[in-house]
Amino acid sequence: MPGPGSKLIGRKIVHLPEVDSTNEYAKLIALNEPEGTVVVADRQTAGKGRKGRTWASPEGGLWMSVILKPEAEPKHLPKLVFIGALAVVDTLWKFGIEAGIKWPNDVWINGRKICGVLTEGRIGEFVILGIGLNVNNEIPEELKGMATSMKAVLGRRAELDEVLRVLIERLDGWYTVFLEGRYGEIISAVRERSLVLGREVKVIEEGIELVGKAVDIDDDGALILETSGGRVRVLYGDVSLRFV
Numbered sequence: 082m083p084g085p086g087s088k089l090i091g092r093k094i095v096h097l098p099e100v101d102s103t104n105e106y107a108k109l110i111a112l113n114e115p116e117g118t119v120v121v122a123d124r125q126t127a128g129k130g131r132k133g134r135t136w137a138s139p140e141g142g143l144w145m146s147v148i149l150k151p152e153a154e155p156k157h158l159p160k161l162v163f164i165g166a167l168a169v170v171d172t173l174w175k176f177g178i179e180a181g182i183k184w185p186n187d188v189w190i191n192g193r194k195i196c197g198v199l200t201e202g203r204i205g206e207f208v209i210l211g212i213g214l215n216v217n218n219e220i221p222e223e224l225k226g227m228a229t230s231m232k233a234v235l236g237r238r239a240e241l242d243e244v245l246r247v248l249i250e251r252l253d254g255w256y257t258v259f260l261e262g263r264y265g266e267i268i269s270a271v272r273e274r275s276l277v278l279g280r281e282v283k284v285i286e287e288g289i290e291l292v293g294k295a296v297d298i299d300d301d302g303a304l305i306l307e308t309s310g311g312r313v314r315v316l317y318g319d320v321s322l323r324f325v
């Protein structure tokens with residue numbers, strides 16, 4: 082366990098010019114690498130989102146995965162996705178971009194997605210925390226209406242190494258909070274930085290659609306929706322959420 086101020090995330094950084102997916106690569110090496118190892122690639126040829134969706138990963142963006150080996154109870158592990166989103170929001174704020182979290186795993190700014198987080202793992206062995214952040218990369222034509230980058234928001238390039246450095250620092254900070262079991266602080270921060278609370282949203286899970294007002298994120302990180310049929314608790318996982 083790291084002491085105060087000690088650095089766990091990024092003690093080792095594996096930098097690849099190209100890889101299929103940093104999450105896949107991290108999974109392959111996870112058992113042989115120390116906790117906190119970061120895999121970062123200039124581009125991914127098969128970057129992935131949840132449920133087999135594609136993640137566009139051309140050069141100029143930040144495509145990375147962190148190998149974590151937390152000893153927390155399995156029920157807390159889904160909260161690691163929030164660690165990623167919170168660290169990205171902090172990083173963007175440091176660069177002057179006031180982004181927020183679109184529950185459960187996206188970071189958005191000005192109505193567009195700038196980052197997605199994907200956690201995968203094997204219980205008792207490791208969790209891979211994958212983060213894709215559009216920095217200086219071009220946004221593919223088909224995503225232009227719904228995605229943006231730091232460069233597009235700032236009107237100039239951001240230094241990729243500096244973005245990585247700040248992000249690692251913030252991940253380290255939030256992961257320490259997680260390891261110390263201060264889950265309430267994580268959820269409070271997610272609530273504060275949430276873009277969905279108070280808004281009408283549509284949640285889609287396994288083909289079922291629910292429309293309602295997002296009224297809270299509970300202590301487990303579930304979204305509380307007020308629907309015409311009463312309050313519904315939506316657990317994160319493979320849920321898609323749209324603003325209506």
Ligand code: BT5
Pocket residue numbers: 101102103104105125127128129130131132134135136137138143144145146186187194195196197198199211212213214215224227228229
């Ligand atoms: C996510 O999935 O948002 C998680 C993305 C995680 C990507 C990182 S990159 C490093 C690591 N290695 C990997 O292979 N993956 C992780 P999801 O919520 O399913 O959203 C996917 C959707 O986002 C796609 O269907 C597109 O609509 C959209 N999308 C794809 N590429 C994008 C991009 N570069 N920027 C913004 N939106 C994108």
